[in-house]
Amino acid sequence: MSKPNETAVQRRWDWHYPLVARAEGIYLWDTEGKRYIDGSGGSSVATSVGHGVKEIPEAMARQAQDYSFYPAHAFSNPKLLELADLIASIAPGTLRHNCKTWMTVTGSEATDDAARLARQYWVVKGKTQKHIIIGRWQAFHGDNIFAVSMSGLSSRRRIYTSMFRDMPKVAPCFCYRCYFEKTYPECNLLCARVLEDAICQAGPENVAAFIAEPVVGSALAAGPAVDGYFQVIRQICDKYDVLFIADEVMTALGRTGKMWGIEHWGVTPDIIALSKSLTCGYYPVAAVVARNDIWETLRAANAHFRAGHTLNASVIGMAAAIETIKYILKHNLVENARVVGAYFLEQLQSLRAYRPIGDVRGKGMMVGFEFVADKVTKAPFPPEKEISRLFSELTFERGLITYPCAGTVRGVAGDTILMAPPLITTKEQIDEIMVILHDSMRAFEQIASG
Ligand SMILES: Cc1ncc(COP(=O)(O)O)c(C=O)c1O
Known part of the structure; x- marks a missing residue:
């Protein structure tokens, strides 16, 4: 067991964090030699290519040796x-070879x-009143203060x-908990x-954009929108001169079984945010x-983009991406x-047989x-029972x-588990995951009924 540490602040005070010794493929090992399957792609969907891919650190090291x-x-x-050329060559819909x-550095940024x-x-177009970004409840767009103001995860x-x-x-x-009970x-x-009501209520002249995740990550534990949803969103945004921002921080680059999550709906956003799988x-x-x-609107006015951090476009990061x-x-x-x-989704349906499981959902490997x-x-x-945390333990x-996630019910209650193993995972490894899920579920039922 690792020694308790008194100087590093970690995510929770009440969890003893084992130390990672190494990782390869879909597995991690701790310093005691115990092996873990990375069933959530790192901390929610990061490690799509799996652990220990030599090509990536090698490219980073080559770059670091130059500068x-x-x-x-x-x-x-x-x-x-x-990298910008590469992204333009795989961008979705009408953004392909038509974007910058x-x-x-992070998804929140x-x-x-x-x-x-x-x-x-x-502002550059002269519509200076447009400043509101409409978001959705049960959405997570990051942890910096403005991302939190756009996010709808109450807790x-x-x-x-x-x-x-x-x-x-x-x-x-x-649909599982439809706000309108339809x-x-x-x-x-x-x-x-x-x-449309929200835009008109705020005044279209004040609304700059609408932001949404194609498949909601931690706030709904892999909640995909239904067919037709984003087509309607696109039409409404176009009608009122509102930009559509797709938050693809979790879903971009293959996670949902298409290169971009939004491709499942066949519409093109105006702006996409991505990170994790990058x-x-x-x-x-x-x-x-x-x-x-x-971007050309900004360029024509010589209006430089008013954003940026010291480590933006870090050259080592570019090599890694x-x-x-x-x-x-x-x-x-x-x-x-x-x-x-x-x-995986098909196998997961078997969890519905357990008394405490109400819904199973997802898209691709999310x-x-x-x-x-x-x-x-x-x-x-x-919520105080922290059921999803208990199950995750x-x-x-x-x-x-x-x-473990929570918040499908008014942002606080509603326990869920998000699973997003690396995209290299095989069907045999899914079977391995299912054995542990069933075993854990049996143990959980005993605790929950005790
Ligand atoms: C959909 C979505 N947007 C934004 C973020 C924020 O990304 P980061 O944690 O890299 O700041 C996350 C993080 O989980 C996310 O899932």
Whole structure:
């Protein structure tokens, strides 16, 4: 056992953190030699290519030997240009070869910068009132203060709301707990159509953008929108001159079985924020991709993008991202995510047989399930019981890392588990994961009924 540490602040005070000794493929080992399956892609979806991919650190090391930092106010670097070209060549829909990319460091900065870009674009176009970014409840766009104001995950925002100007929210697209108590498709996509009310209520002249995750990550544990949802969103945004920002921090680059999550709906966003799979945790890199004419509007006015951090477009990060995307393409990981992800979702359905499981959902290799105290009424467990954490501890003891989430019910209650193993995972490894999930579920039922 590792010694207790008194100087490092970690995420929780009440958890004894084992130390990682090494990692390879879908597995990690701690310093005691215990092996864990990385069932949540690092901490929620980061390690798509898996652990220990030599090509990525080798590319980073080669770059670091040449130079590892450059003064970005005065120089560019070839890796930045190569990466932007590479992203343009795989961008979704009408963004393909018709976009430019701004590089930053974390997913929270990417969504923040996406919102800044929307704002600056309208200011430069003379529509200076446009400043509101409409978001959704049960959405997570990051942890910096503005990202929190756009996010709708109450447990992570409540203590901060007095510190920022809150942004309006509409209902999520979440059939299991439909805000309007309707059923798809008879609902006629009311959850999408309410965006029009929200825009008109705020005044279209004040609304800069709408932001949404194609498949909601930690706030809904892999909650995909239904077919038709984003098509309606796109039409409403176009009608009122509102930019559509797709937060693809979790979903981009293959996670959902398509290169981009939004491709499942066949619409093109104006701006995309991405991060996690861009470097899969080998180095922190994030990006904002936007249509050429948005950036060209700024360029024509010589309006420099008012954002940026010291380590933006870090050259080591650029080298890592290029190698990561090449790896995803070379090893057909998007297709593997589609095929093995579908198999995973099918196997997960067996969890519905357990008393506390109310729903199983997902897209590609991004899946989740939800606990309920009562299957019929869908009543959640009391949040203070921290049911998802308890379950996650049971899988962890058995050598499987799962990601516990909560908040599907009014942002606080509603326990869920998000699972997003690396995109290299095989069907046999999914079977291995399922054995541990069933074993943990049996143990959980005993504890829950005791
Ligand atoms: C959809 C989404 N957007 C933004 C973020 C923020 O990314 P980061 O944690 O890298 O700041 C996350 C993180 O989990 C996310 O899931």
